[in-house]
Amino acid sequence: MSKRALISYIRVSTSQQGRSGLGIEAQRETLTRFAEAEGFEFLKEFVEVETGKGADALDRRPQLSAALAAARKAKCHVAVAKLDRLSRDVHFISGLMVHKVPFVVAELGPDVDPFMLHLFAAFNEREAKEIGRRTKAALAAAKARGATLGNPRLAEARESAADAVRASADRHAANVLPIIREARKAGATTLREIADVLNARGVSTARGGQWYATSVRNMMARAT
Incomplete structure (x- = not known):
């Protein structure tokens, strides 16, 4: 072959x-x-x-x-x-x-369709924005404490924290999005049905909560 x-x-x-x-x-x-x-x-x-x-x-x-x-x-x-x-x-x-x-x-993997690629991209984009928000908050707090923001150790710590968040997001997406794909193939076409599949399998949201139609819609909306 x-x-x-x-x-x-x-x-x-x-x-x-x-x-x-x-x-x-x-x-x-x-x-x-x-x-x-x-x-x-x-x-x-x-x-x-x-x-x-x-x-x-x-x-x-x-x-x-x-x-x-x-x-x-x-x-x-x-x-x-x-x-x-x-x-x-x-x-x-x-x-x-x-x-x-x-x-x-x-x-x-080789069988991820365009819909799933959009979902993964949307998830990565959201996490990048969240990292930016957390970084700004951390820098503001450090400045309030009198830290020197140009300190190499602070920059290194910030980069390390961002890498950890990205790695966590990648792991979560790798678990959740294939399940959404399977659910759609099995006939779960509504947001509520997809949320029910995720909750039935014990899959939590990125924040550790349950899935609802709105949370599924928010994720899918980023892929459009």
């Missing part, structure tokens, strides 16, 4: 290259393991190194544009190690869907 083709896309910023789980080699290793396990082979690899802001604009991501073009020509998927290597912005993810090039996210 012949292997299915993929185009790989790896993205880092200059500040991320040495961080665990975000570096070029770490992403390449994740993609390689995924391809071997799922029967894919890579036709070409594109690596994007960002050095400034505005990274979510496609015209500032030439390697992503090239990867999209290569995938369209080969009629195959673009593969990334993690969804945030495309973007943490749900609108940017939605914009990529317009190009009609399907994406495969190694950490999510």
